Amino acid sequence: MHELIASPFLDDYLVVCPGSTAGVKVPAAQYAELEASTAAREPAPPWLVKAARQRWAADLDPARPTGDYLLVRGRADPQYSRASWEINLGCNYDCEHCYLGLKQFEGLGWEGKARLLRVMRDAGVLWLQITGGEPTIDPLFLDAYKLAYTLGMMITVSTNGSRLWRPDLLETFEAMPPYRVVVSVYGATAESYDGLTRRRGSFAKFQRGMTAALEAGVQMRLNLVVTEHSADEEAAMVAMADRWGLVANTYVNMAPTIYGGAETLPAQSAKHLRQRKVFSGCNAGHTFFHCDPHGKASICKVGRDPAIDLIAEGVEGLRELGAIADQLMLRTGGCSGCQLPGSCGVCRPMAKLYQEAKAPLASYCQHGRPREEVTA
Secondary structure (H helix, E strand, O other): OOOEEEEEEOOEEEEEOOOOOOEEEEOHHHHHHHHHHHHOOOEOOHHHHHHHHHHHOOOOOOOOEHHHOEEEOOOOOOOOOEEEEEOOOOOOOOOOOOOOOOOOOOOOOHHHHHHHHHHHHHOOOOEEEEEOOOHHHOOOHHHHHHHHHHOOOEEEEEEOOOOOOOHHHHHHHHHOOOOEEEEEEOOOOHHHHHHHHOOOOHHHHHHHHHHHHHHHOOOEEEEEEOEHHHOOOHHHHHHHHHHHOOOEEEEOOOOOOOOOOOOOHHHEOHHHOOEEOOOOOOOEOOOEEEEOOOOEEEOOOOOOOOOEEHHHHHHHHHHHHHHHHHHHOOOOHHHOOOOOHHHOOOOHHHHHHHHHOOOOHHHOOOOOOOOOEEOO
16 A cells, blocks of 8 residues: 555646645656656655655655555646545535535445546546535445545545544544545534534534544544534634644635525524635636536536536546636626626625525625625
């Protein structure tokens, strides 16, 4: 099993280590040197041994063949660096704020999942986010995780943490370390947490999962979701993250469902709402993409239509995404006639969802009501 990965990344080349957020950028000549030494079963060049010691405190045996521990990812065409994948939409919670709306457990069988992951590999995906729904309830989650790892992806798992106590999951994370595990936090007390998730006992499951994962040394980050249920617990949630020694990001603005439904918006804490930073464009559909449980690739989690069937079309289908992204980002549709498009605070697909949800203009447009500007 590989300990390091060398891979093209956008216009650069990286050497990364599963389980670590640190990486080493290398020039094309050194990447080619790694390709050659791996193919020839030769020892690693001295510069890699030195870099591994400095960057990851890893002592590589100078006499050991490079291919024994280094996986060299090939160049891809088209070349994507990141992808997110909803392995299913099912969940063991029923959160009021969930942007997925109806959380039906459905998706690809093993043959489809395996094909999809290999298409992602062939498209150059180095960083993969596995999400849901709740990904860990999928009976094929561990099989998919192991294959993605074996194919040379740095994996982020986005989870509610309720099943992080499972021995089979923790054993897999120890043997095949994730890039990181991101845990959503819905409150600091059982009353607020269980109230949002609409599942009695969910706070206790979250605490059990966190305790086990912390003891196992899983690298984690927290997303603190502040809603009406936890409006008075933001400081307590931050304090909880501090006690655990974990980095935490706070989220207060909820989005409509992916179907343009407004049922998620009442969960927002009115006193916590913030105006998004002015939208200045992104590389959705050009350097990264999103994939739903059925293998349909879209530019991102918000701009889902039109989508490409990667199971049917394979990596070649991704050549269409760039043009789809450019079309979706045009300031058309519900925003036509706006005199201030240059300072719009949301991307066009996101604005479209708010408009379909018939949300008040002030809930997504900074021109409706001035508020504090934040980057989150």
